[in-house]
Amino acid sequence: MSMSVVTLPLLRKSVDVRKGNWSLATCVALFLGSMAVAASLGAVTLPLDTTVRLLVKGIAGLPIDSEERAQAAIVYLIRFPRVLAAAMVGAALALSGVVMQGLFRNPLADAGIIGVSSGGALGGVLIISTGLAATSSVALPCATFAGALCTAFAVYFFSTRRGRTPLTTLLLVGIAVNSVLASLTSLILSLSPDYEISRQMLFWLMGGLDGRGWTHVQMALPFVFCGVLPVLLLSRDLNVLLLGEETAMSLGVNVELVRRILLALSALLAGAAVAVSGTIGFVGLVVPHMMRLLVGPDHRLLIPAAAVGGATFLVWCDLLARTLVATEEIRLGILTACVGGPFFLHLLLREERRQRGEG
Amino acid sequence: MTVQAGLRLTAVAYRADHKLLLQGITVDVHAGACLGILGPNGAGKSTLLRLLAGVLPPSAGQVLLDGQALQCWPARARARRLALVPQRTELTFPLRAREVVLLGRTPYVGRWQQESREDVRVAEEAMALTDTTHLAEQAVTTLSGGELQRVVIARALAQQPAFLLLDEPTASLDLRHQLEISSLLSTLRRRGVTIVLATHDLNLALALCSTVLLLQQGRIVAVGPPAAVLTPQRVRAVFAVDVCLAHHPVTGMPYLIPVPLRADDGFPSFTLPDEEDHYGTRDDSSEP
Numbered sequence: 001m002s003m004s005v006v007t008l009p010l011l012r013k014s015v016d017v018r019k020g021n022w023s024l025a026t027c028v029a030l031f032l033g034s035m036a037v038a039a040s041l042g043a044v045t046l047p048l049d050t051t052v053r054l055l056v057k058g059i060a061g062l063p064i065d066s067e068e069r070a071q072a073a074i075v076y077l078i079r080f081p082r083v084l085a086a087a088m089v090g091a092a093l094a095l096s097g098v099v100m101q102g103l104f105r106n107p108l109a110d111a112g113i114i115g116v117s118s119g120g121a122l123g124g125v126l127i128i129s130t131g132l133a134a135t136s137s138v139a140l141p142c143a144t145f146a147g148a149l150c151t152a153f154a155v156y157f158f159s160t161r162r163g164r165t166p167l168t169t170l171l172l173v174g175i176a177v178n179s180v181l182a183s184l185t186s187l188i189l190s191l192s193p194d195y196e197i198s199r200q201m202l203f204w205l206m207g208g209l210d211g212r213g214w215t216h217v218q219m220a221l222p223f224v225f226c227g228v229l230p231v232l233l234l235s236r237d238l239n240v241l242l243l244g245e246e247t248a249m250s251l252g253v254n255v256e257l258v259r260r261i262l263l264a265l266s267a268l269l270a271g272a273a274v275a276v277s278g279t280i281g282f283v284g285l286v287v288p289h290m291m292r293l294l295v296g297p298d299h300r301l302l303i304p305a306a307a308v309g310g311a312t313f314l315v316w317c318d319l320l321a322r323t324l325v326a327t328e329e330i331r332l333g334i335l336t337a338c339v340g341g342p343f344f345l346h347l348l349l350r351e352e353r354r355q356r357g358e359g
Numbered sequence: 360m361t362v363q364a365g366l367r368l369t370a371v372a373y374r375a376d377h378k379l380l381l382q383g384i385t386v387d388v389h390a391g392a393c394l395g396i397l398g399p400n401g402a403g404k405s406t407l408l409r410l411l412a413g414v415l416p417p418s419a420g421q422v423l424l425d426g427q428a429l430q431c432w433p434a435r436a437r438a439r440r441l442a443l444v445p446q447r448t449e450l451t452f453p454l455r456a457r458e459v460v461l462l463g464r465t466p467y468v469g470r471w472q473q474e475s476r477e478d479v480r481v482a483e484e485a486m487a488l489t490d491t492t493h494l495a496e497q498a499v500t501t502l503s504g505g506e507l508q509r510v511v512i513a514r515a516l517a518q519q520p521a522f523l524l525l526d527e528p529t530a531s532l533d534l535r536h537q538l539e540i541s542s543l544l545s546t547l548r549r550r551g552v553t554i555v556l557a558t559h560d561l562n563l564a565l566a567l568c569s570t571v572l573l574l575q576q577g578r579i580v581a582v583g584p585p586a587a588v589l590t591p592q593r594v595r596a597v598f599a600v601d602v603c604l605a606h607h608p609v610t611g612m613p614y615l616i617p618v619p620l621r622a623d624d625g626f627p628s629f630t631l632p633d634e635e636d637h638y639g640t641r642d643d644s645s646e647p
Contacts, residue, residue: 101452252437
């Protein structure tokens with residue numbers, strides 16, 4: 001134990017932290033840039049500087065020149081809230097993915113795959129079909145949260161034995177839960193007597209951000225906020241959970257309690273996302289994995305990185321969804337599935353190989 | 360009542376799924392001692408270790424740490440006093456070795472804090488002691504079994520525990536690393552760390568332990584100094600194997616040499632305890 005041995009990794013650590021912070025700062029800059037670009041592109045394309053100026057004026061509440069009114073309306077009332085909604089949904093889905101992967105110690109856990117999003121969708125359809133969704137702006141997110149929460153705990157209790165969640169069990173439980181929830185959702189849709197309500201539910205279920213505006217942002221923002229902060233506080237506990245149940249317990253972490261809190265938080269985030277956009281798959285799978293490659297698996301960096309990364313990812317996906325084909329919108333869920341499906345297969349095969357190599 | 364530093368089990372029993380896995384366990388582990396827990400597969404070694412670590416609560420009886428029931432200790436305070444090295448550590452995500460060892464400082468770092476320089480220093484000392492400093496930047500998912508085991512021990516040492524509990528620390532290691540772990544444990548003992556280890560290696564227990572506890576089907580068969588407990592007769596009775604007691608030609612320590620089973624010997628007349636280790640084995644459902 002000479003001094004040189006002792007000091008070298010210490011220096012490395014501070015370099016690491018600095019590198020991580022730089023990656024994070026780069027991500028944030030990229031995210032802000034993406035928001036501006038997304039707000040300026042569309043059926044009417046505006047110069048980037050005009051967009052930014054109008055956005056700043058809109059946010060600060062400054063007066064707008066009369067000749068810029070129309071442009072300001074496009075940027076601030078139509079595009080920007082939709083971009084914000086995309087960012088929020090992306091951040092929420094990516095975070096819920098990170099949290100589930102950490103607590104199940106399983107890189108394939110994701111709100112869509114294990115059925116939590118479907119649970120949220122069922123809750124949402126229930127509340128819309130009863131007409132309660134129209135009475136209050138918090139009714140829909142509350143219902144999607146409740147649906148997501150029940151599903152998350154059901155999946156947890158079905159797939160976890162003695163603190164371990166075998167990969168195959170989790171995926172199979174996910175398939176079962178997803179199909180039960182999907183058929184219940186179809187049942188409610190088919191039983192709905194009111195054509196207008198059915199149409200409204202179908203539109204929402206398909207998963208997309210068309211027509212989303214400030215009301216949607218206001219509706220979901222408190223839920224996302226209440227999910228993000230405690231997750232950040234529990235990031236160290238998530239790291240400890242990665243070492244396994246026994247080790248986490250012996251390190252003084254109340255494993256069962258922490259797991260349940262994290263599960264509830266991931267359901268809260270997924271539920272908030274579903275309330276805004278319907279079910280959009282694979283964001284919680286693709287983004288955490290990419291961010292892990294970028295900043296490493298330490299949750300204290302990974303969690304903020306995944307939030308920013310998820311937001312950026314969905315802002316771009318949504319931009320593509322509404323600009324790729326000039327006259328028509330492509331469903332956002334279709335785009336994310338095109339990226340995420342092959343990615344999921346890749347991860348699955350890699351896990352298979354890894355487990356076979358070990359066993 | 361005098362309070363003394365140490366672990367004490369009084370009439371401890373543990374039951375899981377209506378099966379009595381341990382019963383009537385009464386033993387004292389004094390500060391500075393080294394207790395070896397021995398016994399065939401399924402005898403309850405790992406379960407006993409988990410009870411000592413406070414990871415499992417006893418179904419009956421008490422586990423006392425420094426005179427106070429383990430379940431009454433605040434979890435963080437307990438984690439500063441007592442560390443566990445489990446039999447297997449499965450890591451899914453590529454944390455670096457340094458990050459894993461630093462997680463050993465968890466009971467010292469507040470929720471709102473970063474690790475201090477002192478935390479980093481302790482972690483580095485633990486890595487130097489376990490010869491893992493050169494692995495600091497490697498992802499733990501890429502380490503060999505022996506390297507990972509040493510990183511995990513470094514993590515436990517980073518807790519600066521007075522009591523170190525190890526579940527078969529040499530099980531997956533090659534000969535060189537077995538000897539390294541063995542010499543590391545004697546170093547730790549000299550530094551005043553109390554060690555409890557569950558092991559299949561009778562000779563490791565003979566060389567290292569001040570006391571051994573022999574378990575069979577959840578009950579204590581014998582407890583005492585290793586040379587007194589591990590007589591050939593008792594080893595034959597518990598493990599169903601004949602051994603010769605010899606002395607190590609270099610160290611002069613007592614050394615047990617197993618006698619191979621003859622092909623026509625068949626299995627011993629009494630039935631062996633259930634082969635499946637209650638906790639150590641993988642869940643069958645995890646197989647694809």
